[in-house]
Amino acid sequence: MQTHQLFLELKNTLSQYTEEFEIESKLFICHFLKWEPNTFVNHLSDDIPKEISKEIKSSVKKRMEENIPLAYLFKKWPFRKNTYSTSPGVLIPRSDTEYLVEKAIKLIQENNISTIYEIGYGSGIISIELAKEYPDCSIVGWDISKDAYNLANKNLHTLIPAPSTSISKMQPYSRQNNIPIFYQNDFFEIYDSYAFDFSNTLFISNPPYIKTDVIKTLEPQVSLWEPKEALDGGESGIDFYEKFLAWYSTKLANRPPSKGFVLFEIGYDQQREMEKLSEKYKLKLSVNNDLQNLPRVCLFTN
Numbered sequence: 298m299q300t301h302q303l304f305l306e307l308k309n310t311l312s313q314y315t316e317e318f319e320i321e322s323k324l325f326i327c328h329f330l331k332w333e334p335n336t337f338v339n340h341l342s343d344d345i346p347k348e349i350s351k352e353i354k355s356s357v358k359k360r361m362e363e364n365i366p367l368a369y370l371f372k373k374w375p376f377r378k379n380t381y382s383t384s385p386g387v388l389i390p391r392s393d394t395e396y397l398v399e400k401a402i403k404l405i406q407e408n409n410i411s412t413i414y415e416i417g418y419g420s421g422i423i424s425i426e427l428a429k430e431y432p433d434c435s436i437v438g439w440d441i442s443k444d445a446y447n448l449a450n451k452n453l454h455t456l457i458p459a460p461s462t463s464i465s466k467m468q469p470y471s472r473q474n475n476i477p478i479f480y481q482n483d484f485f486e487i488y489d490s491y492a493f494d495f496s497n498t499l500f501i502s503n504p505p506y507i508k509t510d511v512i513k514t515l516e517p518q519v520s521l522w523e524p525k526e527a528l529d530g531g532e533s534g535i536d537f538y539e540k541f542l543a544w545y546s547t548k549l550a551n552r553p554p555s556k557g558f559v560l561f562e563i564g565y566d567q568q569r570e571m572e573k574l575s576e577k578y579k580l581k582l583s584v585n586n587d588l589q590n591l592p593r594v595c596l597f598t599n
Contacts, residue, residue, distance in 0.1 A: 364517035386444035421449030446481035504537035
């Protein structure tokens, strides 16, 4: 079977499942043949071995029957210019978060930020991308999930190779290496005991921000597969923001004046809630829209 024949067959099958049947058909073929998607048209007349064709069809069937996300099927997913390992139990990288990273990069450059703290690092994409852009920054992250801890360190070792072969494959790097340190902790259990630097420092997070009663209405590949703790923002959707900013504003009030930055991804309908929080905790707020002109990133400053 040639590529164009399999492509047509997959499109017919997937059209019963998703509106993105053409894109997904191409991604399935490219994944199993190890082709770059932008070279797909160059392979339309290639013969695909029978065993690989069978494997692709089986994977498509699994995708449809179990509603399993492509990122979990493929065990990897692109983010910005890099490819990250993925696994069930850890939130899948999304393009919305690329916008958060771009804003962080600009903020770090303009303000000469040297310390970054990430809350809820998931697969490690934010901290790793920032470390690759600014290797001299000190970056520390926390996530309550053991799955996230293991996956983030796997991605870290893949995308920022260890400077010494003596470092064990799955052990976190030491602070002296100037690359991210990932801890498996609940940030809100350690935030009063950790020695944070609040001077010219960036706190960053893509926290859970979906209202609890909305979770069950999400498409099955999200509601059935992705970790609820990374999605559920409580009844109002803003539990994380409220708890963090209450702590942050108290810490600032008890310290000498210094410039600090808090950068969050938010839901498209949460700008007004962020405005209320900025007023409540006496912080300045700016909100940036994404490419769809929807509120996506908010910046709190003192």
